[in-house]
Amino acid sequence: MSRRSGILEFAVLGLLRESPMHGYELRKRLNTSLGVFRAFSYGTLYPCLKTLVANGWLIEEPGNTAEATAPLTGRRAKIVYRLTAEGKEHFEQLLSQTGPDAYEDEHFAARFAFFGQTSRDVRMRVLEGRRSRLEERLEKMRASLARTRERLDDYTLELQRHGMESVEREVRWLNELIESERAGRDLRGSATEGPAQQDTTSGAPGGLPRSGDEPRPDTPDDTAT
Numbered sequence: 419m420s421r422r423s424g425i426l427e428f429a430v431l432g433l434l435r436e437s438p439m440h441g442y443e444l445r446k447r448l449n450t451s452l453g454v455f456r457a458f459s460y461g462t463l464y465p466c467l468k469t470l471v472a473n474g475w476l477i478e479e480p481g482n483t484a485e486a487t488a489p490l491t492g493r494r495a496k497i498v499y500r501l502t503a504e505g506k507e508h509f510e511q512l513l514s515q516t517g518p519d520a521y522e523d524e525h526f527a528a529r530f531a532f533f534g535q536t537s538r539d540v541r542m543r544v545l546e547g548r549r550s551r552l553e554e555r556l557e558k559m560r561a562s563l564a565r566t567r568e569r570l571d572d573y574t575l576e577l578q579r580h581g582m583e584s585v586e587r588e589v590r591w592l593n594e595l596i597e598s599e600r601a602g603r604d605l606r607g608s609a610t611e612g613p614a615q616q617d618t619t620s621g622a623p624g625g626l627p628r629s630g631d632e633p634r635p636d637t638p639d640d641t642a643t
Contacts, residue, residue: 424519425528426466431475431501431509432532438500440481441467452531467499475505516543521551542599549592556585 426448433439433447445463470476481496501509513536519525526548533541559582567575 422524423466425525426462427470428509428512429528429531430463430466430470431505431512432528432535434476434499434501435506435509435535438479438498440496440498442496444499452528470505471499473508475502475508476500477502513537514540516540516547518547518551520544521547538599542596545592545596545599549589549596552585552589552592556582556589559585 429448429452430444433444433451439447441463444467448463467476471478476499479498479500481498513532520529521544526544529536529544536544559578563575563578563582570578
């Protein structure tokens with residue numbers, strides 16, 4: 419399985435843990451809640467769903483009984499995907515993992531979107547791992563800029579500075595999140611014993627979405643193919 423396929427499976431399981439959905443609704447949620455999936459297609463989503471069904475982590479159900487039994491409607495009923503007990507257990511295992519992949523750009527954005535379902539100790543490990551990864555990246559960028567500064571034109575130099583500023587901004591954001599987690603606060607600043615509530619409207623660095631992002635208009639076939 420490719421890394422991107424693994425991220426997609428993780429996100430699908432996480433969204434279906436919240437509630438059952440049909441394919442088109444699921445794609446809209448992936449687009450609006452998880453910015454890293456804006457470019458993916460139904461040709462990517464449905465094979466993923468079929469794999470999850472084959473693994474026993476999802477089941478397919480008719481979405482509308484009346485539509486399913488109506489004679490000669492010319493369309494099949496929308497198929498709704500529901501998480502199984504095995505699928506929930508598998509997703510919880512994925513949530514508990516804090517290996518190096520969790521710190522990479524796309525995977526971190528997906529993991530962060532489900533922090534509301536993640537235990538505090540795991541959130542801390544992921545945030546600290548992400549910060550360490552970015553600090554390493556920032557050190558390399560500074561070293562590279564110091565070596566090549568004299569050979570770069572003004573525009574290329576400005577582009578590299580912009581990249582460094584973006585990484586520095588995300589490190590500051592991570593520092594604030596880590597401080598809040600250590601203080602036992604969620605993203606709204608109130609004390610809490612449970613997981614922090616998900617905030618997908620902050621416009622945070624790392625590919626996380628902003629409020630108001632809408633998927634491109636599309637009129638796909640809502641039934642499974």
